[in-house]
Amino acid sequence: MLTELSIRDVVLIEALDLGFGPGLGVLTGETGAGKSILLDALGLALGGRGDSGLVRHGAAQAVVTATFDPPAPGTPLMALLDENGLTIEAGEPLIIRRIVKADGGSRGFVNDQPASAGLLREMAPTLVEIHGQHDERGLLNPRGHRALLDIFGRTEPAATTRAWTALREAEDALATARADIESAARDRDWLEHTVAELTALGAEPGEEETLADTRRSMQRAEKIADDLSAIDDYLEGSDGGLAKLRQAARVLERISGDHVALADALAAVDRAVIEGSVAEERMRDARIDLAYDPRSLEDDEARLFELRAMARKHRVQPDDLAALADEMRARLERLDAGEGGIALLEATLAKARAAYDKAADALSARRAKAALRLDTAVAGELAPLKLDAARFRTVCAPLGEEGWSGAGKDRVEFEISTNPGAPFAGLTKIASGGELSRFILALKVALAEEGGATTMVFDEIDRGVGGAVASAIGERLARLAQSTQLLVVTHSPQVAARGAKHLLIAKSNDGTVTRTGVRALDETERREEIARMLSGATITDEARAQAERLLETA
Known part of the structure; x- marks a missing residue:
């Protein structure tokens, strides 16, 4: 408001x-x-x-x-x-x-x-x-007349709307199935080859990431192995650090005697030899942990390259290859199902069409009855409004199938004839x-x-x-x-x-x-204004009295 x-x-x-x-x-x-x-x-x-x-x-x-x-x-x-x-x-x-x-x-x-x-x-x-006089909205717009008639007649189109939705879904499902079968039939050889290729590949979601991680680990192990070999050269052999420490220990042991400083030096060298030996042992453990079969790296890389090549070929991500294989198999299955699946969908469509026809026709019948009641109600209002010669009718006409919708099969429009013998026309045609x-x-x-x-x-x-x-x-x-x-x-x-x-x-x-x-206006001013409307520029007592009577009877 x-x-x-x-x-x-x-x-x-x-x-x-x-x-x-x-x-x-x-x-x-x-x-x-x-x-x-x-x-x-x-x-x-x-x-x-x-x-x-x-x-x-x-x-x-x-x-x-x-x-x-x-x-x-x-x-x-x-x-x-x-x-x-x-x-x-x-x-x-x-x-x-x-x-x-x-x-x-x-x-x-x-x-x-x-x-x-x-x-x-x-x-x-x-x-x-x-x-x-010049307004063309609201009741003058024929696009809203059907909804107005439904409100007047309480002809709720919900059942028709549901039936229409089911009909459209059945139509879409049948059209999709037919298109899929037609497309699949054209591409059967390609589909069969692709399914065989993808099945042989046997790609799994997440496989590429796993292979890539394993490959990185083996490549890193290969680099570490090279570094460990260099460390071995530093520690082992006749010129290695540990060998020289052991030689130094033997010399110190021979000459240290009771000399305190030399005894401390010998103890320190002994500790260094022990720690070096521990380092050697731990590096051997690491070498065992990092050991891999070079053929495994080659196999891993070959598989990775194969997955990625197949993904590029089909313009998908490697992780989507398994889903692509399932999709291709489903297309082949639909193609193999052939007309049996189409026949089932056609039966579903026929059932949905019959349900829509029944609901829409019942809605049309209720609208026709409501239209008669509305025509009678409007006719009863015309004479008191000095429209005695006018006639009103509610047109409920069938639409072509292209115009059907969840609101039914009807075109509804309010029409009038303002003079005897004059043809009916839309409300906007009134002069x-x-x-x-x-x-x-x-x-x-x-x-x-x-x-x-x-x-x-x-x-x-x-x-x-x-x-x-x-x-x-x-x-x-x-x-x-x-x-x-x-x-x-x-x-x-x-x-x-x-x-x-x-x-x-x-x-x-x-x-x-x-x-x-x-x-x-207050009550007094209102009476004066109505009196002016009755008498014109000069307001008479008679006009005021008439205004008073109008207000009393209103």
Whole structure:
């Protein structure tokens, strides 16, 4: 529901802040007072064309801010916001702001997050329906008529949607199987060769990494073995360090006698010989641990190169060779299964098609009954609205198979004939703006739709009518306003008297600048305004009395 509308520097409006509530709100004023400016401003916030001509003369920019009740979780509006990366905290009102610059260009915001005009236009149908002479949204769009009829007739298409999904899945499965078999048949020789080649290779996931690690270990062992041989040369042999240490020990042992320093030197050399021997032993152990068969390295490298060559050949990673082999075998198996598998899929498709036909035909039958009830309901609303000669019908026509969907097989469109003998045509073919608005009102009252916009605006729905017709329009607007918020721009006192809130639009001039203003009327002011609407420029006591009677009976 629209709760506030703030307008800054739009045409003749300098600054205006309006609050709205539930029920029926009426906007009145003399011709030329600027009622259309208010609707233009609201349309701008809802993604309308950002024309720089809307900017008040002398201002740098025009700004319109429309505030709505917090959107409920799980609604189409919230889904649309989520799809476009816009977030609204739970319980936070929806605030749409549109700025138009005097030198061209516009910007949009949803709760201070940038939003394109296109996104605002997508949001608009879930927020506000504006019905006027040139409006072609809402009920005038045939694309939404099927959903409206389903809501009216409570013809839930869920079963048809499920059957349609199953049908499409069966079609896709059969098409895929046929394509696979056709492709496999063309490539049988290649498949058989590839499967044999991959089977002989016997690649396993992770094998390449294991082989590469083993190869690195053997190559490292080979390098260490070379280094150990060099160390052996340093320690062993006639010129090795250990041999010389042992010789030194024998000499020291012979000459040390009781000499303390030589005895210490002998002890140190003995320790060095012992540690050197330990080093020799540990290096022998390491050599045993690092020993490998050179043929193993050659085999390892050959296997590794084979895996990698096969992977390059088939343009996959080595770890994917096993999965590729399984895939190729499965293709051969499908090919070998041949028409037996196709026949099973064809039977599944036939069953799914029969289930969809049954569900969709039942849905069509329910829609046909709902259409008759809707035609009767709308017909009952036409005469009081001075549309006695008009006829309304709901067309439920079969679509071609290419048009079938989860919503069924039907094309639904609301059509009217405004004069006796005139052919039926779509709602947008109506020439008269007043007739159009009254038809929409009749439809709205008959449908009492759920899930549409939470706010509706009717622009001069009472144009060209008065008396009993105007009273009928007011009564139906009040009835419709019991379930949704209605804003009505009206010249009819009978309609104005039905409003729960009355706003007066007036133009003022201080001698240099003309401005449009809007203010809420109290009960006394409201009676005077309705009296003006009844009598014209000069308000008479009789007009005031008539206004009082209208307000009492509203």
